[in-house]
Amino acid sequence: MGDVVIVGGGVMGCAAAWSLSRHARVTLLEQFGPHHDRGSSHGSSRIFRLAYPDPFYVDLAVRALPLWRDLEQESGQPVLELTGAVDHGPRELIEPIAAALRDAGRPYEILHPAAAAERWPMLRFDEHVLFHPEAGRVHADRATAAFRQLAVNAGADIRHGVRVASVTAVGDARAEVVTDAGEVFTADAVVLAVGGWAPDLVARTVPGLPPLRVTQEQPVHFPATDPLSWPSFLHYRGTDASEPGAYGLGSVDGVKVGFHGVGPQVDPDRRDRTVDPAALDRVVAYAEQWVPGVDTTGAVASTCLYTITPDHDFVLDRHGPVTVLGGFSGHGFKFAPLIGRIAADLVAGRRPSERFALGTR
Ligand SMILES: Cc1cc2nc3c(=O)[nH]c(=O)nc-3n(C[C@H](O)[C@H](O)[C@H](O)COP(=O)(O)OP(=O)(O)OC[C@H]3O[C@@H](n4cnc5c(N)ncnc54)[C@H](O)[C@@H]3O)c2cc1C
Structure with missing residues (x-):
C-alpha cells in the first residue's frame, strides 16, 4: 500500500490508522491535541448495541463486536463493557x-x-x-487512545496541531496534502476522516459527497x-x-x-x-x-x-487515491474498529458497499 496520509485523529481516523499501519507507512495529521473536545469522539462513553430495525446495521454491529475484543486484547485496555x-x-x-x-x-x-x-x-x-x-458502552477516549497507541506501535507517525488546507489527487494513484503551514506530504493514498469538517475539506476534494x-x-x-x-x-x-x-x-x-x-x-x-x-x-x-x-x-x-447525511447512512468510499470516512450521523462510534478495516479495504482497492457510496444520495 505504500504511504498513506490520514487526515483527522478522531475515532475513525485512529481506527483507520490501527488497520492501515499493519500494511502501509501511515502518517496521521490532526489539527488539535490528542484528547480535544471540539469534534465528535471525546468523552467517556458511547452506546454499543446490535439492535437496529435495519438488518444491514445489525450485521455491521455483529461484525464490529469481535474487533472491539481484538482491540482490547492487543492494547491490554478494557474498552467495551456489555451491560x-x-x-x-x-x-x-x-x-x-x-x-x-x-x-x-x-x-x-x-x-x-x-x-x-x-x-x-x-x-x-x-x-x-x-x-x-x-x-x-464503549469507553470513547480510551478506545481512541488504544487505536492511536497500537498504530504508533506499528510505526505510524501521528502529528497533532497540523491542519490540512488541501488535498489534491495527482492521477489515480498519488495525492498531495498541503498543510496550513505550507508543509507538503505526498502519498499513494489519503484517507479523509474529518468528521464535522467534511462539508469543507471533503467537498473540495472529491465529487459526490451527499449534503451533510x-x-x-x-x-x-x-x-x-x-x-x-x-x-x-x-x-x-x-x-x-x-x-x-x-x-x-x-x-x-x-x-x-x-x-x-x-x-x-x-x-x-x-x-x-x-x-x-x-x-x-x-x-x-x-x-x-x-x-x-x-x-x-x-x-x-x-x-x-x-x-x-440525508438517510443517516455513512459515507465510506474511494475516489482515485482519496478515501472518505464520514457522515456518521450520530451513530458511528460503535462500528469504529470495523470502519478501520473497511478503510484499509478501500485503500487496497476493494469496492465499497452501495449503501455507503459517494454520488448515490
Ligand atoms: C453527543 C454524541 C453522542 C453520541 N453517541 C453515540 C453512541 O452512543 N453510539 C455511537 O455509536 N455513536 C455515537 N455518537 C457518534 C460518534 O461519536 C461519531 O460517529 C464519531 O465519534 C465520529 O468520529 P469521527 O472520527 O468521524 O469525527 P471526529 O471525532 O470529529 O474526528 C474528526 C477529526 O478530524 C480533525 N480534522 C478536521 N479537519 C481537519 C483538517 N483540515 N486537518 C487536520 N485535522 C482535521 C478534527 O479536529 C477531528 O479531530 C455520538 C456523537 C455525539 C456527538
Missing part, C-alpha cells in the same frame, strides 16, 4: 428491531413495561420494551447510584417524529442522557460550544419523567458534533 440495552416505545417501532435481531440469530427479550420497571427501577418504560444483552448537516448536540450527565451497572437505553417517543428519541447510558461520569439529533446547525470552526440552557432544561424535564434513578439537580451538559 445490555433496553429499547422502549411504540410497538410498531420496537417490533422491527426484534425481527432484525431474531433474523440475525441474536438473543433478545420482550418485556411487559411493569416487569421492566421491576428489573430496572432506575427507568420508566413506555408501552413496549425490548432488552438485548449484547449491548452496553453538522449539528451541535448537547448530552447531559447526571449523578446516579452505581451508573456502571446501568443498561444503555433508547426511548422512541411517538411514531411521527414529533418528539425526539432519547438515549442514555451509565459511564464513569454518571448517567448520560440526550436527545438524538436535535441540535442547531453549526460551523465547527465558529461555534462557541456554550451550553444552551433551554436545551438543558428539556433533558432535565425528560429525566425527571423517565429516568427516576438520576439526581436531576446535578446535571452537567457538554457539546459534541453530529455530521448527518
Whole structure:
C-alpha cells in the first residue's frame, strides 16, 4: 500500500490508522491535541448495541463486536463493557428491531413495561420494551487512545496541531496534502476522516459527497447510584417524529442522557460550544419523567458534533487515491474498529458497499 496520509485523529481516523499501519507507512495529521473536545469522539462513553430495525446495521454491529475484543486484547485496555440495552416505545417501532435481531440469530427479550420497571427501577418504560444483552458502552477516549497507541506501535507517525488546507489527487494513484503551514506530504493514498469538517475539506476534494448537516448536540450527565451497572437505553417517543428519541447510558461520569439529533446547525470552526440552557432544561424535564434513578439537580451538559447525511447512512468510499470516512450521523462510534478495516479495504482497492457510496444520495 505504500504511504498513506490520514487526515483527522478522531475515532475513525485512529481506527483507520490501527488497520492501515499493519500494511502501509501511515502518517496521521490532526489539527488539535490528542484528547480535544471540539469534534465528535471525546468523552467517556458511547452506546454499543446490535439492535437496529435495519438488518444491514445489525450485521455491521455483529461484525464490529469481535474487533472491539481484538482491540482490547492487543492494547491490554478494557474498552467495551456489555451491560445490555433496553429499547422502549411504540410497538410498531420496537417490533422491527426484534425481527432484525431474531433474523440475525441474536438473543433478545420482550418485556411487559411493569416487569421492566421491576428489573430496572432506575427507568420508566413506555408501552413496549425490548432488552438485548449484547449491548452496553464503549469507553470513547480510551478506545481512541488504544487505536492511536497500537498504530504508533506499528510505526505510524501521528502529528497533532497540523491542519490540512488541501488535498489534491495527482492521477489515480498519488495525492498531495498541503498543510496550513505550507508543509507538503505526498502519498499513494489519503484517507479523509474529518468528521464535522467534511462539508469543507471533503467537498473540495472529491465529487459526490451527499449534503451533510453538522449539528451541535448537547448530552447531559447526571449523578446516579452505581451508573456502571446501568443498561444503555433508547426511548422512541411517538411514531411521527414529533418528539425526539432519547438515549442514555451509565459511564464513569454518571448517567448520560440526550436527545438524538436535535441540535442547531453549526460551523465547527465558529461555534462557541456554550451550553444552551433551554436545551438543558428539556433533558432535565425528560429525566425527571423517565429516568427516576438520576439526581436531576446535578446535571452537567457538554457539546459534541453530529455530521448527518440525508438517510443517516455513512459515507465510506474511494475516489482515485482519496478515501472518505464520514457522515456518521450520530451513530458511528460503535462500528469504529470495523470502519478501520473497511478503510484499509478501500485503500487496497476493494469496492465499497452501495449503501455507503459517494454520488448515490
Ligand atoms: C453527543 C454524541 C453522542 C453520541 N453517541 C453515540 C453512541 O452512543 N453510539 C455511537 O455509536 N455513536 C455515537 N455518537 C457518534 C460518534 O461519536 C461519531 O460517529 C464519531 O465519534 C465520529 O468520529 P469521527 O472520527 O468521524 O469525527 P471526529 O471525532 O470529529 O474526528 C474528526 C477529526 O478530524 C480533525 N480534522 C478536521 N479537519 C481537519 C483538517 N483540515 N486537518 C487536520 N485535522 C482535521 C478534527 O479536529 C477531528 O479531530 C455520538 C456523537 C455525539 C456527538
